[in-house]
Amino acid sequence: MEENIITINNIGKEYPGVQALKDVSFDIKRNTVHCIVGENGAGKSTLIKILAGAQQRSRGEIELNGIPYNPKNTRHAMNSGMSVLFQELNVIDQLTVEENLTLGMEKLRFGFIRKTEHQDRLQEILFSMDKTIKLNHKVSDLSVAQKQVIEITKAIATDSKVIIMDEPTAAITEGEIAKLFAVIKDLRKQDVTVIYISHRLNEIFEIGDYVTVMRDGCMIETRAITEFDGCTEKIDTGTGVVERTVNEETACKALIRMMLGEVVVTRYTPKEIDKTKVALSLKNISNHKLKNISFDLYKGETLGFYGLVGSGKSEIARAIYGVDDISNGEIMLNGKPINLKSPDKAISESISMVPEERRTEGLCTMLNIRENITLMNMSSVSSRGVINKSKERELSTDYISKLQIACRDGNQKTALLSGGNQQKVVLAKCLNSNPSIFLLDEPSRGVDVGAKEEIHNIIRELAKKGVSSIVFSSELPEVMNLCDRIILLYEGEIREVLVNGQNHDFENILHIVTGGSV
């Protein structure tokens, strides 16, 4: 029974300038829940995209059920028996549950939809998972978890043998998670293999059978959950029920060790921070995502926020920058309360933000480098609304050489640049607005190692000039190498404030940001 359903053999994937996957090989056994874990940028999402047919691998082989598997697109992958539960759910809100389930598989009589036994089967599958969902409910009235159940039902009904779940618990409540897990455990009986991706390590030990750890595009290890210390299983010989007991503390720490590897903190040099000069201060900031966020940012300090995806990092940056509303609390700038309603107000208070999503928030990719760099502060190259072209050219050439942006010249469209160079253009744009407070949301995501180091050096240089920066990152080495203090976030709450430069237990840090107790 323990045969392989998927065999992954030496697959690799390159993006321009970045190697996302390096010779990854492992097997996935039939009718198991196979978890894949790793930090951001470890290559998980690339791997999923390749399995789902959304992207093509650069090399290597994959076998599904012993047959070579080369999906051209997502639809093709589904037809081969591989379904994906994406984070952006592919259900149609405006249709009912029943209509969604049968979508694309309607049985017709003279063009009209007729009921079939097929529908009874769908209903049966659906009810076996969630009895509260009625077939005539509109999907828009359902919760995220219920929508997931609908997608799972659809996957089973189309005879999917593998269902990939990408962070399925990211947007659902505790109670719903329990329900979803019951569904996942049940899937084994339906002859379905689950590939499960999550940042929450305790979940892995609750439902996983195997776990593959990834780091820097490599497969580090694939191990059965029961092989972890503190994880034991007892089979009740009478009923055949498997009882699993997990000592989360020890098991999670072991997993974290595999995920992190060596954290190299060589680039951080402690510096004196004048604690009398508070540049920015947040007092009990709350909104839809944040709970009582309070902290001070000192002049010239580099502060780090470390937490998982969805921990509220971006929301803090957006709240300070005037993008998101604040329901409660106060923001003080240089000791004076401020109430910023939009980014342009923030910029005029010399606050600047490098947004999380480079292509959709940071750049106008249809415009060229020069036009992007000056966008945030047109008055630096124009007077009375008229642009001084030679001044603009000079300024952009200046930034291009200062930040070593690899390009032909300033007239090159930013769409054609590599990720690292795009990010440098965003940095140049923000620097040109002369910020005294610089918010950087995932400043080096999807950027190659060289460019990452260069971006970090820019931030260090700024600190020397007295600019206060906040780095929001889901990569621990990044904050450890850059920041004077590090604030750990979990579910929109500050869990711990650490001063850098002392010896820290990285496993403990990861333990905290994955929801463990302080």
Next chain:
Amino acid sequence: MNVKTVDACMQKITKKIPAQLLIITGILVLLLIIFSFFSSRFISSRNLLNILRQSSFIIMTGCAVTILMISGNIDLSVGSVAALSGVTMALLAQSGVPLPIAVMGAVGIGLLAGGLNALVVSIFEIPPFIGTLGTMFICRGIALILTDGFTVRDNLPSNYKLLGHGELFGIPFPIWIMLSIIIISVVLQKKSVIGKYSIAIGGNKLAAELSGINVKKMVSIFYLIIGGVVGLTGAVQSSILGVGEPNIGNGFEFDVIIAIILGGTTLDGGEGSVIGMVIGALIVMVIGNGLNLLGVLTFYQSILKGAILVAAVLLDQRMRKQ
């Protein structure tokens, strides 16, 4: 039955009918009451039938366009296509072709125009707004070329006006045709893949594609349906007028869009209903007719039309927020 079950029943009913539909129906009823209060002629069966007949063009075409707009696309060519179809029918009839075949000719021309729209929008992937704008010019031009720019009125058979003016059980043919198209559309929308897929495509195009729906093919079908229905509309219109008029139907596309938007269909797609469009069209026509009877100049109606459109969209936004 005690109060509670009645209450529950009412809740069920109101839940089934979208609030927007309730509100516009209320507005329509209110308008009918107000106008019949001010003008005794308004509520006469003759006038009401007249309103219905005038609305029939917008409603017939609107039925097909609603389904297209639910899928998130748009068609600007309907006015020109209707004119071209009407002209085609008149010319065919003039040259001695039997009337039923002339009507079929009109529908055929409509289908051709729909095919052109399908070609440019689905195959060449031109944005619908621009693609159907091109068709709009092409069809209008052909209508003018075919007739040399003149109205076709000579040598038409005596039964030419039958389709537009004939009656069955005291109700004019156009109203019968309109009713059957409404019924067919409602059934198509509720019971067939056409209605379901249009919602799916407009609601979440990617999910629709992943579910195996051939989006291009479906959108092409929507345009073809519109073409056929608009062809018939043109034929009916031409028969009511008793002539083939190449310049008719300027701005007709906007009248149709207004009725559809009033009926709760959004430009983004995913939502909307044929019945809503019918009520929307009736509201516009009732206001026009009522104000006419009250002696208000048509010019004010133009302003009112603009105001109604904007108000309807605002109302729709409000409802969605709640």
Next chain:
Amino acid sequence: MMNLSKMSFKLNIQKYLMLCVLLLVIIAFSLLTPKFFTYVNLRNVMLQVSLIVITGSAVTLLMISGHFDLSVGSVIAFAGIMHAYISKHIAPTTVSIIIAICLGGLIGFLNGLMVTKLKITPIIATLGTMYAARGLAFIVARADGGANITSGLPLNFENFGRKMIGPVPFPIILMIVVVIIFYYIQTKTNLGRYAYSIGANENTSYLSGVKVERWIILLYLLVGLFAAFCGTILVSRLGSGVPTIGVGFEFDVIIAVVLGGTLISGGEGSVLGMVIGALIVGFVANGLNLLDVQSFYQTVIKGCILLGSIILERGLKKKLV
């Protein structure tokens, strides 16, 4: 690097494609009929094109920002009739022109407010003002006592539209000035830059501190002002205020803009491209006229040029990628 330079070369080809088409059209018609390349004929074409170009200049900028205006035809009629009414009853011609233009600007401002503050889709909002402005135009004509305002207009009413500067009609001069102004705005000013950035990515622009709503309102305002400006020129040329002018004008403008390479989704486009687009349509219509092709064919050809050019452009782009 080799690849990149090849790419930019191809981009340039696309950019000059329309110019080549225009030259071809001119050469072809010059060879086909001696009446084409004459002073009188060229003057007539330019006169016809001038209104589309003047409104189109402002509309190009608006469409670069990813927005849209269907009301320009009605605004022309409304401003025109207002100009006729005011100059007949209230104020001298010059003052009347200014008031009429401002009223057009008001409608544009209203469009901007509806789109930004009330979040109504541009098509719907401007469709609303399209009907409203047309209705108002009829009402004003009616207030004067008839369908059109023809009699009792001041003597200098026709000067504005019919004046000649040397051998060149005044509206053509105005057109050239407007094109230069908008070319300047497009290439040299913050407004032009913001139009591109908003059209390319509204979210990025907002996060970069661009006051998106304010600039969009300003763009709609400009469209209103220049459409109204066209209205005053047109009634002056006609010598009477007619409320039915400009029906379908919005589409003529959009065709010129789209032919000029402006994307309907925004972020790309140019005023000079629009001028070329307008000239292509204008010359083709005129040339066919001279060749005694019925004017009705022009409508068909307009549609074909629109579809054909976009299909061609898309084909080129696909090859490029």
